[in-house]
Amino acid sequence: MSTQPISEPSAxxxxxxxxxxxxxxxxxxxxxxxxxxxxxxxxxxxxxxxELLLVARSQQRLEALESDLRLRGAKQVLTCAADLSAxxxxxxxxxxxxxxxxxxxxxxxxxxxxxxxxxSEACVDTLLEEINVNYVSAAAILTLFAxxxxxxxxxxxxxxxxVAGDRGRRSNYVYGSTKGALSLFMQxxxxxxxxxxxxxxxxxxxxxxxxxxxxxxxxPRFADPALVARDIVRALxxxxxxxxxxxxxxxxxxxxxxxxxETIFKRLSF
Amino acid sequence: MPSQxxxxxxxxxxxxxxxxxxxxxxxxxxxxxxxxxxxxxNDAIGAILETAAPESLLPYGLGRSYGxxxxxxxxxxxxxxxxxRFLGFDEQTGVLRCESGVSLxxxxxxxxxxxxxxxxxxxxxxxxxxxxxxxxxxxxxxHCAGTxxxxxxxLGLHRSCDGLVLCSPDENPRLxxxxxxxxxxxxxxxxxxxxxxxxxxxxxxxxxxxxxxLSAFLDLxxxxxxxxxxxxxxxxxxxxxxxxxxxxxxxxxxENATPLRRKxxxxxxxxxxAWLLNRYSVKAFNSAYYHLHAAKSGATRVGYNSFFYxxxxxxxxxxxxxxxxxxxxxxxxxxxxxxxxxxxLDRIARSGMGSFLGVLKQFGSAPPAGMLSFPRPGxxxxxxxxxxxxxxxxxxRSLDEVVLASGGALYPAKDARMSPALFEASFPxxxxxxxxxxxxxxxxxxxxxxxxx
Numbered sequence: 001m002s003t004q005p006i007s008e009p010s011a012x013x014x015x016x017x018x019x020x021x022x023x024x025x026x027x028x029x030x031x032x033x034x035x036x037x038x039x040x041x042x043x044x045x046x047x048x049x050x051e052l053l054l055v056a057r058s059q060q061r062l063e064a065l066e067s068d069l070r071l072r073g074a075k076q077v078l079t080c081a082a083d084l085s086a087x088x089x090x091x092x093x094x095x096x097x098x099x100x101x102x103x104x105x106x107x108x109x110x111x112x113x114x115x116x117x118x119x120s121e122a123c124v125d126t127l128l129e130e131i132n133v134n135y136v137s138a139a140a141i142l143t144l145f146a147x148x149x150x151x152x153x154x155x156x157x158x159x160x161x162x163v164a165g166d167r168g169r170r171s172n173y174v175y176g177s178t179k180g181a182l183s184l185f186m187q188x189x190x191x192x193x194x195x196x197x198x199x200x201x202x203x204x205x206x207x208x209x210x211x212x213x214x215x216x217x218x219x220p221r222f223a224d225p226a227l228v229a230r231d232i233v234r235a236l237x238x239x240x241x242x243x244x245x246x247x248x249x250x251x252x253x254x255x256x257x258x259x260x261x262e263t264i265f266k267r268l269s270f
Numbered sequence: 271m272p273s274q275x276x277x278x279x280x281x282x283x284x285x286x287x288x289x290x291x292x293x294x295x296x297x298x299x300x301x302x303x304x305x306x307x308x309x310x311x312n313d314a315i316g317a318i319l320e321t322a323a324p325e326s327l328l329p330y331g332l333g334r335s336y337g338x339x340x341x342x343x344x345x346x347x348x349x350x351x352x353x354x355r356f357l358g359f360d361e362q363t364g365v366l367r368c369e370s371g372v373s374l375x376x377x378x379x380x381x382x383x384x385x386x387x388x389x390x391x392x393x394x395x396x397x398x399x400x401x402x403x404x405x406x407x408x409x410x411x412x413h414c415a416g417t418x419x420x421x422x423x424x425l426g427l428h429r430s431c432d433g434l435v436l437c438s439p440d441e442n443p444r445l446x447x448x449x450x451x452x453x454x455x456x457x458x459x460x461x462x463x464x465x466x467x468x469x470x471x472x473x474x475x476x477x478x479x480x481x482x483x484l485s486a487f488l489d490l491x492x493x494x495x496x497x498x499x500x501x502x503x504x505x506x507x508x509x510x511x512x513x514x515x516x517x518x519x520x521x522x523x524x525e526n527a528t529p530l531r532r533k534x535x536x537x538x539x540x541x542x543x544a545w546l547l548n549r550y551s552v553k554a555f556n557s558a559y560y561h562l563h564a565a566k567s568g569a570t571r572v573g574y575n576s577f578f579y580x581x582x583x584x585x586x587x588x589x590x591x592x593x594x595x596x597x598x599x600x601x602x603x604x605x606x607x608x609x610x611x612x613x614x615l616d617r618i619a620r621s622g623m624g625s626f627l628g629v630l631k632q633f634g635s636a637p638p639a640g641m642l643s644f645p646r647p648g649x650x651x652x653x654x655x656x657x658x659x660x661x662x663x664x665x666x667r668s669l670d671e672v673v674l675a676s677g678g679a680l681y682p683a684k685d686a687r688m689s690p691a692l693f694e695a696s697f698p699x700x701x702x703x704x705x706x707x708x709x710x711x712x713x714x715x716x717x718x719x720x721x722x723x
Contacts, residue, residue, distance in 0.1 A: 039310070064311070064357060067358050071356040072356065072380055073380075211310050211352075220291050
């Protein structure tokens with residue numbers, strides 16, 4: 001920060017003063033804007049002066065979020081109250097983005113649902129609901145944005161999956177399989193969009209302290225969502241890496257977990 | 271189409287498992303809580319209040335209360351930190367509406383660049399707005415600006431009995447005055463309208479003046495009150511009846527051309543061993559502090575953070591006192607009773623148990639904003655004591671006697687051990703506060719000081 005006088009009233013070391021921001025990350029669509037990790041990501045994007053289109057179910061929550069992000073520095077905040085798990089709404093959401101938020105450069109998919117594993121084992125409806133929310137609807141809406149970006153030859157699609165998707169575990173395989181499926185989808189999408197110059201980032205967080213995990217016994221030891229969000233925002237800014245593990249240690253943990261032979265792994269109860 | 275099972279799962283989701291991680295700043299007493307609720311949205315609070323058992327809940331912010339006023343042993347806490355959104359700001363009037371979990375540091379970060387600052391700030395910026403209201407905190411400008419509660423225009427309060435209630439001096443005035451300084455017992459603050467104040471920039475024109483006696487302090491304080499918005503003194507508590515200290519006074523500077531560079535301070539990573547703080551090391555520290563600052567005396571221009579929040583530069587400094595934690599003793603004694611004040615200082619000096627942080631301030635005479643507000647005309651003293659078991663408690667009890675006899679009071683936000691009798695003497699009208707308590711709320715502090723009354 002230079003110390004030369006600036007005559008504007010903003011003569012303070014405002015965070016928005018960082019002019020080195022790559023031009024890529026300016027207009028961001030957040031799908032599932034009221035999820036725990038998304039809240040932190042949006043705040044950090046707002047402090048960078050980004051423009052945001054927030055999609056989530058609750059109009060009331062979106063309104064609170066909108067005023068907050070504006071006051072924290074977001075240049076523009078649009079909201080769209082819609083249920084992303086209902087694929088019938090997707091076209092309208094996509095239209096709204098093209099009409100009112102044209103020129104968006106980044107789409108971040110941040111919603112997900114995690115039921116108790118036991119509930120999904122006992123109730124097929126719960127199982128299907130989780131698969132629908134975490135995978136089917138996610139793949140559906142990303143396909144719309146993928147076509148748009150592919151045609152434009154620019155942009156970035158990022159989705160929050162999970163380290164739980166790297167290997168099926170006894171205690172959490174339903175959630176894990178949905179996130180694993182989304183990770184595979186993103187992998188393929190990355191390859192498809194690579195020739196067009198569109199970046200596709202798979203974000204695999206470890207357990208994070210959010211409303212989704214509060215009920216878990218060791219929740220106080222989970223990662224701070226603000227730190228996870230910092231990694232995510234950095235990846236969005238740099239348009240990479242292709243696969244982001246956050247916190248970073250999970251990259252090594254999962255590398256080890258994936259190499260445990262199945263004959264042993266199937267006996268582990270975690 | 272969420273099934274019943276998933277609705278139940280969703281309900282569980284805002285509830286954390288039993289945890290002992292919720293402590294107060296003094297880390298004494300340590301208690302465990304049965305449940306922690308961590309709602310992220312105001313619309314989730316109604317359901318939590320509805321399903322709670324009577325006298326089971328207490329809102330929790332950043333845990334900067336020193337004793338047990340932010341604890342609810344063996345019961346439940348409602349952690350408000352995720353309720354941290356700015357809901358609106360009027361550029362013309364400087365009124366900010368925000369949720370209760372917003373911290374003062376967030377307000378400064380967002381609004382100081384626009385030329386606005388907190389109307390009143392305590393010695394740390396790591397407190398929530400809800401906590402600042404619930405303890406009706408004061409700052410170095412008490413003599414001209416009153417307390418934090420004086421700058422709250424209105425607030426929304428979740429009540430278990432009647433939902434979200436608007437409270438202001440005109441609407442539900444009684445509940446409004448009860449909530450300011452109400453220790454979180456009147457309900458959960460959903461949002462509050464805070465009057466920010468205009469400043470030119472982040473700088474303070476400060477002056478440091480060494481003094482060698484209480485009367486010298488009083489002269490300085492009286493002389494400064496009209497000319498300086500902020501006054502406070504640091505005190506060497508080993509000096510007894512005639513304490514030496516450094517008087518700090520300052521005003522917001524009109525300088526706004528130079529940006530302020532803020533650096534991240536260090537963080538104490540773990541509890542330090544208790545023997546590190548003994549009367550020799552602390553005495554040496556106090557002496558060094560006095561001489562260093564006395565050498566720097568005179569007028570300087572400093573950043574707001576080093577003027578208001580010198581301790582915030584070492585994060586988790588409370589771990590300095592080791593595993594047993596510490597107690598802060600903050601009393602106010604009427605000015606007519608300077609002898610009693612000297613007696614307190616004398617007893618502390620003779621015990622040799624005092625610590626670094628002797629802080630002295632003359633309160634103004636503005637009427638209190640809340641029913642249980644602590645500040646009142648007089649001299650206030652705050653000193654930390656490492657917790658060394660019975661002998662520490664014994665010393666504090668002997669200070670209590672002096673405070674009680676002088677017609678003074680203790681500050682609930684700093685207290686972990688005052689007797690019901692001293693609470694009664696400090697807040698003689700507390701019984702008229704009781705009808706405003708939300709039936710679902712309680713706290714360790716409240717049960718302790720009102721037991722059997």
